[in-house]
Each structure stands twice: as structure tokens, then as C-alpha cells.
Amino acid sequence: MHLKAHRYFAMVAVTGSFSATARHFRVPASSVSRFIAALEREVGHQLLYRNTRAVRLTDAGERYYVQIREVLELLDAADEAVTGKGGEIRGLVRINAPVAFGSLHIVKLLNGLYDKYPQLTVELTVTDAFIDPVQEGADIIFRVGHLEDSGLIGRKICDQQYVLCASAEYLAKYGKPASPEDLQNHACLVYKGTGGAQRWYFRKPASDKVKIIEVHGPLRSNNAQVLVQAALAGRGIVFFPSWLFSRESFVNKQLIQLLPDWEGAVEQTPSQIHLISPENRLRSQKVRVVWDYFISAIGVPPYWDDLSGSRTDCDI
Template sequence: MDKLTSMAVFAKSAELGSFAAAAQALEMSSQMVAKHVAALETSLGITLLNRTTRRQSLTDIGRAYYDRCKMVLAEVDAADSLAQEMHSQPKGLLRVSAPMTFGSFSLAPFVTRYLARYPEVKIDLSLSDRYVDPLEDGYEILIRIGELEDSSLIARPLAPYRLIACAAPSYLARHGAPEIPADLSLHDCLAYTYGASTIRCRWIFTQNDMTHEIEVNGRLRSDNWKALLHAATEGFGIILGPEDVMEPEIKAGRLVRILPDYVGPSRPMHVLYPSQRKPTAKIRSFIEALIDEFGTKCLARET
């Protein structure tokens, strides 16, 4: 028999004074109550209750054991309540992994707003473009850009990760604006590099189902978008960057969109989390807020 259940049955018997009363309260037979108490006594090798045909009473050891049982059962109830509360109310540490650029420019402001909304949640945010295994690295939520590989993770779509081409007004004043993608080969382009700097950088645009792929060059290449964005706003070249990052710069007048009639590269973006019977409140609330922030934009831009 389950010892914790037997302890609960024994405690109820001690409180109510008889097996019959305990059986009625616990909705089980008197014989089953007796079996639970007997199982406890056998495992302990002691007598907990003195029993006659008319009454029962705690032995000295039984009284001490009853006091301890009450403490143990109270702790179990407290643990269950805590688990239920954490499951229903966002609370605790949430470990999130996201790509570097999206995470630092777009996700970070969202995270601070989420934390303000849920003061009992803490977030450990890791930004990296390397592959992350959620089970090995302990992440509960991942954001990935690009095609997904088969996995046991549950994936929810977000708005596509779109890139647009921009340049500072000062750069365009000196060099003019390209009219077609092929003109980019005549301009200084600020290239984002994932690996070795010897890899050629190609930008892809589409218009009317026609693809234009151009090899671009420039005086500055970097694996950090913040460095490239700074160079672009300072007028050092044309940048192909995430639409979410470029939009505030365009509104502020620091950048101007070029080639507006052409569609830049676009990659799918998803939020992923490990498969669970029922995600905790902190995971559910974060994903729902994330989709509200970055999922509905997909529909807004396409309508």
C-alpha cells in the first residue's frame, strides 16, 4: 500500500476516534481503513492504536507518530498547492533562447514589458545564433528563424522574418539611390557575415515572381547587426536588415528604404517549446504574449 495514503487514513482514524467514522469521511470501507493502519504498524513494527470492540485509542508512540503524520501531510498539501498555483499563475524562472539580432532589437523590449506585467516571473534570456538543444541546455522556450527540422518540440508560427534594404539620407545624397537590384553592385553594401569573411555575400529580391540575386561588396562586413546599423545611419553604405529593426530608424529619418517595389528575403519564424502534458502558466503566458506581439503583425502587413 502507498505509505502516504496509509498515513492519511491513520491520521483520520485518530482524529475521528473509529475506523467506521474514518471510512465514512474517506469514502472507503472500514475493512480498508483497518488494512491501511495494519500496514503502517507492520512496516514500523509497533502498535499505533489500541483497539477493542467498542473503542480505540492512540498509544504513546501512536500519538507521537500522529503528530508527525500531520506535519508530513500538511507539507504535502502545501507542495500540491504550490504546484497548482505555479501551474495557474505565471511564476518562477523561465529560460528563453533566441537569435542574436531578433533577440537584442525586437525581443528584449518585449521581455521587459512581459516582466512588468508578471512580477513573479524571472527570465534568463540567452541570445545566440548557434543551434540550441532545449533538453540538453535546459531552455523552456526557443525562437528560431528559418525552416524547422523534425523534432519533438511544439512549434507555433510567428510573423515571417523579413529583410528590407535601407540607406542613410547622407549616403543617398552622395551616391544616389539604386533603381533596380542590379544597381547594388555599384554601391557600398554593409554585409552581415555568419562565418568566414571570404564567403561571398548575395542579396536576393523578388518582383512579380521573378528572383534577382546580386553579389554585393562594400568596405565593411560584420557578424553584428548593431555595428552594421550604426555604420548605415552614419552614411557608410546600404544595409539589408530586419524590417522590425529598420522601421524605427526609417520613422526617425535616420534611414530611407530603397528598392520599395522589390520584396527582400523572408524566412519563417517560430516559437518552440518542449512537449508537455500541460504547459505551466509561465510558458503559456509568455507564448500567448509573444504571438500577440509578433504573430498578428503577419496578417496586418499582408492585408
């Protein structure tokens, strides 16, 4: 059975497109179709549903793809070991990230990655569920929150820095809170997830004494970006990690930071953002260079903590 057929099939499984696969391998789309048809005859099962709108895996195709994926990755790693680090970085890297983090940051950071490695293909999945990267076949995972002990290799990107803020319009009407306790007299826009409505925790720097504030207001949502938009519209005060905000919102004074002398979080123990990967994935040169690229592009401290606009290396 021809190895090309397996590679073409795996790429169609990822892209959902014969034409995209043909462009990636620089072959005619008819060649991709012919090789995959031969593969289906060989295995005795239809692997793909084809129609004018999309191409998707059959149940047999799903099972077959999972089985051959690791074999192809091992072959790629062997090729990389032979060609050495001077070889061209190409192939598929699978990245997983939370929904908001992926849409606000990873998509933009990919532009620089493609500039450096134009032969790379990225499969980006976004979900707020904690996936099993081995089972899902992910190479690199951005995990926001507390990192549980596991067999994964992890690199802490940063501690999450929370920002309390409101629009200039809101503050002109209702004034600024003078203390964390004063937030109970303001309209607060509260995130409510599966664990219920968040409470806000504040403490003075270098102090162990924490103030727990039960906040309320005109809007609760399980979507942080909805609440940020409501704050921009003058509906109230929001409290989120810095990466959820646009730098321009602060530079242009659309949002004003509040209680800057206090440190805050939505948990008793502050959480982090980590980059994690299964150990066997990091043996691959293409995965390592993508890992290193994100570490470098995000920086220390991460660019999204700079809401004043003093850094110009990454525009968010």
C-alpha cells in the same frame, strides 16, 4: 532533505546570487545560505563556489542542478494542476533567443511581461547557435531561420521581411539604385558569416523569377548591428530583416527604404521566425502564459514590420 534547500539552490544556480534568491523567496539571505550549506553536507559535495564577487556552480553543482531541475519542474506542474488557472503565476521561465533579436526585442518585451506577472523570474540566454532545448533546459526558444523537423512544438511568428536601405546622407551623394542590378554600382555593406558573404536575392511580387546579386562594398562584418550602424553613418547600403532596424531611424528619415517594389531575401527560400518549446514544457501554466504573452505582444503582422510608425502599440 528539505525541498526548500533544493529550490534555493536551483535559484542561486540561475541568478548567481544569494541576495537575489532571498528577495525572490522573501526570506533572509542567511536562510538561503543555511539551507544550501545543509544541502551540501547532505550530498557530501560542495555545490557552489562563493567569493565576494560572484557565486557559481562547481562541477558537482552543475551535475546536481541538471538532475534536480526536471524534478522541480514536475513538482511545479503538479502544484499548478492542483491550484488551477486562478493561482498566481510565479516561478522561473527560461527563454533562449538569437543575440541581436534578444537584445533588440525580447529585453523590451519583458517589461510588459513583468507588469502582468510580477512574480515571474526569467532566465534569458542569447546565442546564435541552435541549442537543444531539452538538453539545455530551455522552456521557450525564439528561432530565426528555417525550422528543422523535430519533436518540438512550434508556432510561426512571421515570415522575415527584408528591408534595403541607406542613409539620406549616402543617397544625397550617390543617388538611389534604380534596380537590383544597379546595386553593383553602389557601396553595399555585406554580412559575412560562417557560410561566406551573403548574396542578395530579389524578385517582383507574384513572380517566380529571382535576381541574384553579388554585392560588394567598403565593409563586411559578421555582426549585423555593426553594419546597420555603418549605414546610419553614411557608409553604404544595407539589407536586413525589418526587426534589425529601429522604427525611429525611418520615421526620422535617418534611413530611407530602397527598391520598395521588389521583395528580397538573402536566401533562395525566405525564412521565418518561430516560437518553439518542448511539449512537456507547455504543460506548465507559467510557460503557457509567457508563450501567449509573446504571441500577443508581437502581433500579426509583427510590430517590427511597421517601420512607418503608424502602429503605436509597441515602441521599438
